[in-house]
Amino acid sequence: MASASLTGARAAAPARVVRAFLDKYGLICLLLVMPVAFGIHDLRTEGDLSRLGNNLLDGLSNGSIWALVAIGYTLVYGIVELINFAHGDVFMIGSFTAAGFFGTIGLTAATGVPGLIAGLLLTLLVAMLASGSLNLMIERVAYRPLRGAPRLAPLVAAVGFSFILQNVGLLWRGGSQQGIVDLINSQKELVMIAGVSVTHGDTLAIAVTIPLVLAMTLFISRTRLGKAMRATAQDPDAARLMGINVDTTISATFLIGGMLAGAAGLTYALYQTTVWYFQGFTAGLIAFTAAVMGGIGNIRGAVLGGLIIGVIQQISDNRIGSQWTPAIVFAFLVLIMVFKPSGLLGEETREAG
């Protein structure tokens, strides 16, 4: 950043204004390009914005899944400064657990509403526990022994674990996309608001995400363990001196991150009604992009980033073609990394700039 401001000082006044503007609002403008352009396009060709509205709604419900995964990234990065590469695959395992558990407890599309809700809550719990304990185990086995090692070591271990989990998924459910029972009738329209159809899937995604995010925020801001997490994120040495058990705190962070990924996994399985072993890799990168976009280390940022990425993805799927979506998301990732690594709501992490 120092070099940027130096050149800015030397440049003429208008250039400085432009630079300051771009620094502050450049990312927002960049994010608005696609919705605004397609909004204008819709208005000219179709006369109303219902198609864009549908994109936005689908994007938000998709994005709320990414938000849950992104929180896991951001929590872990905030506290140990590690990109937990295996996180996306933890999410995938959560999805698989949920999809398998439906059959175990005998949920079918014919189950009545009270039974369905009870069953889904139970599945949610199981998926969260499975993913959470898996994440905890990974931290214990692969990351904790590498605490003191150079930075690249835990990152490489994380990449390795990501591949291990992908293969677990491959063995579990085979190599192709697998349809699962559409319990909630995901695509069925619940209500139509101003030309935008709200489906069961949208409702579910939002109904799972909002309480979890609220609970998370309360947990971090109100409880002792949450306080310990914030303290450790700020300065692990000082936290230790204050009597905080840093190891336990880090384990708790991984547990919580994993649990949220598990919840996201269940939602994804119900929303998309397909699962496959490779979903975690893409989801992981998308969620990481979301976390960076919001400002890594910042929970509200992760949620915001997740929602925005969801919308970008949906618009791109719908307008440009889903085969290009990953490239577009990654292009956003590169642009943000290069021009505004601190993200939308960036808080500077311990060593980041």
Add this chain to the structure above:
Amino acid sequence: MTGDAAAPRRAPAPVRGPRTRPRAPKLPRRARVGLAAAALLGGAILPLFLASGGGLIEDATLALAYVVMALGLNIIVGFAGLLDLGYVAFFAIGAYTMGYFGSLFHINVNGGEGIHVLVSGVAAELPGIHLNFLLIVVLAIIATTIAGMLIGLPTLRLRGDYIAIVTLAFGEIVGRIAINGDEITGFGTKLTNGRQGITPVDKIDLPFLDPFTALNLRPWYWVAFVMVLLVLFVNFRLRDSRLGRAWIALREDEVAAVSMGVPAVKTKLLAYGTGAAFGGISGAFLGSYLNTVNADQFQFSFSIFILAMVILGGLGSIWGVVVGAIALSFINNYLIPDVLNNVPARIGLDFDLTQLSFGIFGFLLVIMMVLRPEGLIPERRRQLELQEGIEDLAVDGDDVQPAVRP
């Protein structure tokens, strides 16, 4: 921002007691030279003992091509310490250079007559652009060097793990463009052939020799072997040069290196460029050798495959990387598919081991990181840093590190 890449290197802290594994005694210089010469001689005459069209020589040639790539990645990750998770991009660019300038891809060029430069045999009769293999290698080097620098440019301000993500994103973008490139057209041609791939690709055609054939693989092996020799030579000379020392200095401590006058931007970009060029050479060779430029090859897992070679052998250690690359490609192309593939079925499990090869590599990465992060044949400097730097760094650092630091 200048400060972040230079965040104080964490002292390797004793987690369960200091890691003081006894260091392997350093062989005397004469013994090392002898060992290297014997290995190279053995490599040179190896094809004479293998059937000229058999599976073993096929695997051995592939292994040599991977050695070239691993040595390239070693410059970026091992010497300069920039974790590149998108190395597959350079493989792709090298292979597409081969596809563009040595196949039927531009079939309508020059009114269907084709453009031919210094090619003989069948290729001289075909439509499309056909350049001599050596010219294509030069073009591939140019293209990948430029691509490497372009990909490196945005990462200059970033810290280690962010570099990893940006390079990974670039690798994925290149892979996506390769797969969907048949939708992009311009100048009357498609960008790529998409999932169909570009095939057939011209065989290598060297001056004074007959064009190579798929039946006799020995010439292919020797070409790959010469590439390895050249790349090894360049690697050793670079490592001991001013530039190589600058890379290592930047890896060890960026602030100190910059304040000693090492130009960080130029040095890092040269690391990306050089490393990428090796990927391009190998990519062009593989395009011709495999007779196809198939977009599905260019996936993230390939980057990890090459990275695992570098890490297995020892980051920054040239001979280690050679051994790691040969070992892993042997495991991947021979041991898993030909020898161990039936083991799960024999003990009553219903899967093939080939499905799990990347899980095995992942496992290897984790095990290596936890048990022996310096690799099989460690570079001495890095070994010092990992094992014995504890006391030095703790005193050097501005604060004494606690026993365990998250």
